[in-house]
Amino acid sequence: MFKLTFSFPRAACAAALAALAVLPAHADEVLVAVAANFAGPLQKISEGFTAVTGHTVKASAGATGKFYTQIVAGGAPFEVLIAADDETPKKLVAEGHAVSSSNFTYAIGQLVLWSATPGLVDDQGAVLAAGRFTKLAIANPKIAPYGAAGVETIKARGLTDAIAPKLVTADSIAQAYQFVASGNAELGFVALSQVAVPGKPVTGSLWKVPQSLYGEIRQDAVLLKAGEKSAAAKALLDYLKSAPAKAVIAAYGYKE
Template sequence: MRRRFLTALFALIAIGRLSGAAADEVQVAVAANFAGPLQAMAEDFRNTTGHRLVASFGATGQFYAQIRHGAPFEVFLAADAATPARLEEEGEALPGSRFTYAIGTLALWSARPGYVDAGGEVLKGQGFRHLAIANPKTAPYGQAAIQVLERLGLREALAGRLVEGQSITQAHQFVASGNAELGFVALSQIQQDGRLGSGSAWIVPAGLHEPIRQDALILAKGRDNPAAQAFLDYLKGERAGRLIESFGYGR
């Protein structure tokens, strides 16, 4: 009896050690526009895999600089395709791990109901003083906003009314706080399950800017972390896909 008890006890200890070894955490740098989906999937990822996400949110360009200077990120979810490709070329990422996890959608949004019309004609009027955008030098959604203004022939006319946020999160905050009457934001910031949370919006036609293809990859610091690969596998799966699409992204 005592031998059987000890054998069972040692088996439980071994299982516990294996479980502990399998449960790791992964440090993820996440483009600010993807904060909502990432936060929504974090618990499901943990429940599904046993691993834990530790996420930081910000502008893609700023993350690039931090990664190049040794930041401890193991996975990068960018707001574009060019930055991850560049990191891969520079030896800062695991070759072959890069893939497109989402196609972003740009929206012109106001916190005021009825303020933004369905065709974005509000941009041609004089009824607003400030138009918020993300910094086009570091944030792909800011670059897309500038492209929209250029294709509408409004860039010069509205140059004096532009208010730049460091990231798409700050651009959204400018509008949400009323400091800007309207602004270009990520659709994912104002919509979930196909419903607008508040205010009024124009979903910008994709043909008015370059595609916002958002790529993910495992960084060099995550190459030996099983949680990093587990997260990318999860991100490619159907469960994550349905959630990502519910925030207005394409796949």
């Protein structure tokens, strides 16, 4: 878990200040479960959120499916879920674990095939069929939407049988990224936001997977029942819809 309490320049927050009005009488901490692919953007967004509202964010990053299990089991203290899909927030609302009508799409994710080795992945993804690798990392498709998208891509290319023996399944997309970054897998399916970090050069090589090869990754946020009476939790969801937050989201390669 990580706690985010950053400062932010006043000029960059002007629009958000106008939209969110005055600071609250007292500041609180928001407990957030965030999809691993969005951990980096949330850290940056939290800087502006804290400057505008005074509230801070304490977040735990992981696989959306695992968070769902924890929330339903009642053992998770989270007030907000920032998911990697839109189905999980809808299920939580339907099952009474999240506040009705609070869910909304904050970003549309982009899947990439990435390698830490320059030149290994071409801009058409032909490396998948060429077979010049022994291991391909992928997040568990049963609990991670980006993992499911990776499986769809392999199937769309007609390579399921050929690639199946080479798949290395990770618990989350963050772990899939680590498998590739560490060299334990030559390439893997990850989120564009993990490899295209604003202000930093892209390392290795990648292929932006065409949307036609996998289902749209609509990522929703939702207010959980534990945060129903929390002004800070509601303020965070409002801030995710603000212009400064949307600018960060776009900078990390997400679509609206």
